[in-house]
Amino acid sequence: MNRVEELLASYAAAYEAGRAPDTRELLEAAGPERAQLEAALERYLRDAPRRAWDAAAFAGSPAARVAGGIDKSLGSSAGLWPSLLPRLRARAELRRADLVGHLAASLGAEEQTEKVGAYYHGMEQGLLPSEGVSDRVLEALGSIVGESARRLREAGASAFDAPGLAAGPAAAFARAVPASGEATDASVAEVIADEVAERPWDEVDRLFRGGPG
Amino acid sequence: MDTSHFRELGEHELAALTDDELITYIRGARADRRRPAATLALQILVFGYWDTLVARAGFKLAVSAAEDVAATALESAVKSAFDGESIGEFRSWMHTILARKIAEYYRSREGKPKLVPLISENAGDEEVWGEEPSVDAPDGTLVDLRRAVEQAYSELGPNHQAVVDLYVFAEYSAGEAAHETGESENNVHQIGSRFRKRLKAILEAAT
Numbered sequence: 001m002n003r004v005e006e007l008l009a010s011y012a013a014a015y016e017a018g019r020a021p022d023t024r025e026l027l028e029a030a031g032p033e034r035a036q037l038e039a040a041l042e043r044y045l046r047d048a049p050r051r052a053w054d055a056a057a058f059a060g061s062p063a064a065r066v067a068g069g070i071d072k073s074l075g076s077s078a079g080l081w082p083s084l085l086p087r088l089r090a091r092a093e094l095r096r097a098d099l100v101g102h103l104a105a106s107l108g109a110e111e112q113t114e115k116v117g118a119y120y121h122g123m124e125q126g127l128l129p130s131e132g133v134s135d136r137v138l139e140a141l142g143s144i145v146g147e148s149a150r151r152l153r154e155a156g157a158s159a160f161d162a163p164g165l166a167a168g169p170a171a172a173f174a175r176a177v178p179a180s181g182e183a184t185d186a187s188v189a190e191v192i193a194d195e196v197a198e199r200p201w202d203e204v205d206r207l208f209r210g211g212p213g
Numbered sequence: 214m215d216t217s218h219f220r221e222l223g224e225h226e227l228a229a230l231t232d233d234e235l236i237t238y239i240r241g242a243r244a245d246r247r248r249p250a251a252t253l254a255l256q257i258l259v260f261g262y263w264d265t266l267v268a269r270a271g272f273k274l275a276v277s278a279a280e281d282v283a284a285t286a287l288e289s290a291v292k293s294a295f296d297g298e299s300i301g302e303f304r305s306w307m308h309t310i311l312a313r314k315i316a317e318y319y320r321s322r323e324g325k326p327k328l329v330p331l332i333s334e335n336a337g338d339e340e341v342w343g344e345e346p347s348v349d350a351p352d353g354t355l356v357d358l359r360r361a362v363e364q365a366y367s368e369l370g371p372n373h374q375a376v377v378d379l380y381v382f383a384e385y386s387a388g389e390a391a392h393e394t395g396e397s398e399n400n401v402h403q404i405g406s407r408f409r410k411r412l413k414a415i416l417e418a419a420t
Contacts, residue, residue, distance in 0.1 A: 015264075020264040020267075020268065023268050023271055023272065024271070038272055039386075039389075041268075041272070042269060042272065042389065045265050045268055045269045046269070046305075046308050048265050049304075050232060050258070050261030050262060050304070051260065051261045051262070051263075051264060051265070052228065052261075053224065053227070053228040053257045053260060053261070054260070055224070057260075058256060058260045061260075061263070062263065062267075062280055062284075063256075063259050063260045063263035063264075064256070064260075066259055066263065066283075066284045066287055066288075067252075067255055067256045067258075067259035067260070069284070069288070070255060070259065070287065070288055070291055071251075071252050071255055071256075073288070073292075074239075074243065074251070074255070074295075075243070075248075080288055080292070083284070083288050084285075084288075087281060087284060091277065091281065158292060
């Protein structure tokens with residue numbers, strides 16, 4: 001067995017035992033045969049079978065966050081936003097409250113930060129229909145998290161087949177956020193109250209629900 | 214699996230299903246409004262491939278970017294499986310998507326390795342590629358280069374774009390790009406070479 005085969009075998013043994021060995025360390029160890037090992041590892045990983053389910057290893061893992069995002073996207077009227085937006089926020093190292101503050105300021109709605117927060121919550125949770133969100137919001141959000149408005153729009157429009165959703169998306173937004181005080185943002189209740197009372201929209205409502213223009 | 218008569222399975226039974234069976238199961242669970250059942254099956258699918266995808270992406274990208282790209286690839290793969298747009302078995306389709314996402318990552322971010330031609334060094338096809346200048350040239354050259362790349366790229370069909378993504382932008386070997394796209398290695402070389410020639414022509418016409 002040559003050096004590359006040895007290193008590949010050690011990687012495969014660790015992988016098949018449920019670990020995720022650091023390929024960078026392994027490649028360093030390969031020295032001049034690095035490219036050869038990388039190609040062998042690529043082939044191995046491409047053909048590797050699905051890893052056996054391990055509920056304990058899954059809990060709290062990055063895979064759990066990704067699965068959670070996809071799961072929300074499956075039933076959402078906001079395409080891939082429930083998966084993408086939290087990831088972009090994490091990449092930008094922003095707490096949601098900070099992001100909402102920046103977003104409200106960018107939109108000139110500092111005095112309605114809570115309402116902006118409620119809408120942003122709806123975007124992250126897949127409760128707010130993406131087609132209602134204006135380009136201005138996406139441009140402001142994109143500049144905060146370092147992503148193009150175009151990609152945000154595309155992700156929001158990437159609707160999964162969602163047979164579980166029978167009602168209109170706006171109704172889903174209103175219904176899905178509890179009005180009992182359990183809401184993540186207290187101000188969500190205010191948005192719902194506006195909905196129920198059929199109050200006229202203000203500028204923030206138009207920005208998040210009035211469509212792209 | 215017949216989705217009209219959905220039967221909820223336990224963890225062990227789910228873990229024994231193939232990828233395609235898991236996807237069908239998720240569809241059935243959702244159609245039957247059995248959200249927790251769908252969620253568990255999805256978790257099993259994502260967990261099963263997460264480390265593999267991150268490790269593969271990690272050959273080309275920094276760790277944080279590798280996780281980002283792996284997540285995007287998984288989302289797209291699951292979405293296309295649900296939409297009936299995936300081609301072939303789920304695993305190989307997902308790995309093909311991963312390769313495209315790595316390439317897109319490079320292409321969507323400014324100044325990736327060997328993306329930007331250095332006009333002063335473009336004596337031959339293969340020599341036009343160099344490291345990106347650290348700042349925009351004062352005459353806007355860098356902007357023109359990006360526009361040229363976009364133009365040359367947009368002139369290609371989807372499969373040739375895939376080859377350029379992998380072979381030119383993500384620096385896959387010709388063999389790897391051929392494997393991912395179904396083109397021959399020789400075609401990969403030719404497509405890459407033609408792309409570079411076209412780019413050079415666009416740049417020369419603009420200067």
